[in-house]
Amino acid sequence: MNIAFIGLGSMGTPMARNLIAAGHAVAGYDPNPKALAVLSENGGKPAATPAAAGQGADVAILMVVNAVQAEQALFDGGLLAALEPGAMVVLMATCPPGAVKTIAEHVGQTGRNFVDAPVSGGVAGAEAATLSIMVGVGDAVFERISPVLRAMGDKIFHVGQEAGQGATVKVVNQLLCGVHIAVAAEGFALANKVGIDPNVILEILGGSAASSWMLKDRxxxxxxxxxxxxxxxxxxxxxLGLVLEAGREAKAALPLAAAAYQMFLATSGRGDGKADDSQVIRSYSLLNGTG
Incomplete structure (x- = not known):
């Protein structure tokens, strides 16, 4: 297929490379000239604008930061109008379900198809084409887009028939990930407060019923x-801000997500926003006087 790929960041670049390796023709756009140079080295076609990337494309993939950037590329940047009639627009960024539904409505009004397909697996999964992809779209379009998705991920889940359902699954995933990191930091903080070697705590918990993937990794x-x-x-x-927004939309109470959000927000507010997310533990250390 002819694919327009918008957003060639740390995940988008290897995803585009895997599409090229699978035999797809990829034209890509990113505001970073270095990312475009890498795309060219990988066999893709750099484009100066989203509209240029979308010219004649059967599929547009958006691996951008948020829904605002997706809207800018599709509507302000001319991407949607440049696509072939009946083309598929695949939004793979983590976005609020409500925003995804709104974008889907606007795409559908042009006669094109919208695919809600956020991913999980990080840079490592993008590099290895082992991403988990959570797809909300009707059966017919799912069958059409599946070969493209399989070039980027090995775990393709058709979670529902409607736009916003894939985004909701991704939000639930991020809720658990964020809470798991925060609660692991909280456990370490308690151990530190009473003078227990955190390395011993990690060894014990990593092999117990209290373990989680996030504990072992972070x-x-x-x-x-x-x-x-x-x-x-x-x-x-x-x-976690998106998680809380999704909770407001659904009128679902998410008190643990809110507590975890505040700890990450406090860590960022002190100037540690670019630190590894495991360093949310710094906020716990300051709260408990052990930092």
């Missing part, structure tokens, strides 16, 4: 002063 980095950044604190400020 726990060791919580014990480092300046761990390498795999996902920044500000990512969870954004994502």
């Amino acid at each position: 726990g060791p980095r919580m014990l480092q002063d300046e761990p390498p950044v795999t996902s920044a604190v500000d990512i969870f400020v954004k994502d």
Whole structure:
């Protein structure tokens, strides 16, 4: 297929490369000239605008930061109008379900198809084409878009027939991830307060019923002063903000998500927003006088 790929960041670049490797023709847009140069090196076609990337495309993939950027590319940047009639617009960014539904309505009014398909798996999953992709769209369009999605992920979940359902699953995923990181930091904070070696706590909990993927992944980095950044604190400020927005839309109470959000927000507010998200533990250390 001819694919327009918008958003060539740390995840978008390897996703586009995997599409090219699968035999798709990819034209890409990103405001960063270096990202466009890498796309060209990978066999893609750099475009100066979203509209130029979308010219004659059967599929448009948006791997942007948020819904606002998706709307800018589609409507202000001319991407939607440049696509072929009946083309598929695939939104893979993490966005509020309500915003996804609104974008889907506008896309549908032009006779094109909208695919709600957020991803999970991070940069590592994007590099290895092992992303989990949560898709909300009707059966016929799901069948059409599946070969494209399989070039980027090996776990494709058809979670519902409507736009916004994929976004909701991703929001639930981020709720659990954010709360798991925060509660792991809280557990370490209690151990630190009474003088227990956090390395011992990590070893015990990692092999017990209290373990989680996030504990095993973020726990060791919580014990480092300046761990390498795999996902920044500000990512969870954004994502847990989306979780709470989704809760407001659905009138669902999410008290644990709200508490975790405040801890990430406090960490960012002190200037640590670009630190690894495991460093939310710094806020717990300050609260308990152990930092």
